[in-house]
Amino acid sequence: MGTTDIGWVGLAASTVLLVVGVGVSFWRGLGLERSIVWASLRAGVQLLAVGVALSLVLEPGRPAALALAWVVAMVLFAAITVRNRAPEVPHAFSIALGAQAAVATVSLTVIFGLGIFPFEARAIVPLAGMMIGNSMTSTIVAARRVVGELREKRSEVEARLALGHNWSMASRPYVREALRTAMIPQIESTKSVGLVFLPGAMTGLILAGVDPKTAVLVQLAIMYLVLGSVATSVTVVGIALTRKLFTSDHRLVALDRPRQ
């Protein structure tokens, strides 16, 4: 058995820590036992299904178009996830779809256009997954914060509109704050990388027996790309969503509170 081939026995052994989690929940009366079991089972089924599908896509000789179709599906699912997790955000699906499509296009163009990684299915799918996955989280935070800021600061926004500001000027300080909030976690995690945690790609490569220096270079490239992807998605959300929250005659639309 190689370093990275843990097999079914290894997988079963890792569930020991799940038992610990369930036990702690039961012992302290947290009521999370069912959630832990359900989340673990769901993750298992999802990843195994993805593994089977991925092995079909990544098989040598398969066309790159198949991997690109996979990326399109990821963009679509990311947009659906954003819509479900930010129900109070108007037009969440279409805005998230635009943001994720922009992320996929920009990041894959940079990655393969500049030759950072070779253009092959084995690189396309996992790299796009990392870019879209990370920017999806930022998209959710950005969309919710833009709506939240404009709702909470409605009186200030309307005072600016009443002074003759257009929608863009009237919303700028509040949207800027929302986008900062969405980007800061990624910036902080970039700052603390290596000191606090070893990121996933690097860990995976080291476990697979790759030289740590090579793993670090790959990880750094990925982190810079992720940061750029997050910035891209947050910018798209900031511009597109804010425009949708104002009418063509520069009035702020009614904004729902998030469901508790």
Added chain:
Amino acid sequence: MFHGFAFEDVTFETNGVSVLRSVNVRIPAQGITVIAGPSGSGKSTLLRMGNRLEVPTSGRVLLDEVDTATVDPLALRRRCGMVFQHPVRFGGTTADNLRVAMPSASDDACRAVLGRVGLGDELLNRRADDLSGGEAQRMCIARTLLTEPEILLCDEATSALDVDARSAIEELVVSLAEAGTAVVWVTHNLQQAERLADRVVVMIDGEVAASEVAERCLADATFEDVSRRGDD
């Protein structure tokens, strides 16, 4: 040509609730017109239509006989400045707040407009958060005046202030009206309407109950009294 606002058959509904019902009223761009009415009567909604922060569900709002739906809303808002119930303070100093209305305003222009609202030069560099409620509301009026509006729309502008601050602002709007800036003043207080109004529009349940020149005593009246008089 009629100089001022004309509301023509204006209705407004939100979330299935009828806020304004077939409102027909004219408000001249001259002197002080008070829109008075109890809470929920639709008076603030009517005022907000004056600078297009709200738009009618049906009907038209005209200014100088031009439908406001057909003009540039940003130019309309500079023409019809708005002062809100609670003073809106942005971050920074009084000068920073004034420059939200006009970024190019010089210190002298800021001092001059503060003088118009009875605030001293020493407040120019004070943090807006450190101003009293009355000072902050006067700063808001000064900020609006920087855009040189023809009409000042005031939405319960003294209801959050103490008696002294309220009196100072009432004196200020009277002097502004005398100097040529028309004022439309919304209040739920008939005594205040009596003190300020050249003309009164009384709103009850989303309808204009009375619209008249304020020549009769309102101080001891109720909204229902004024409404009945309007039917005479």
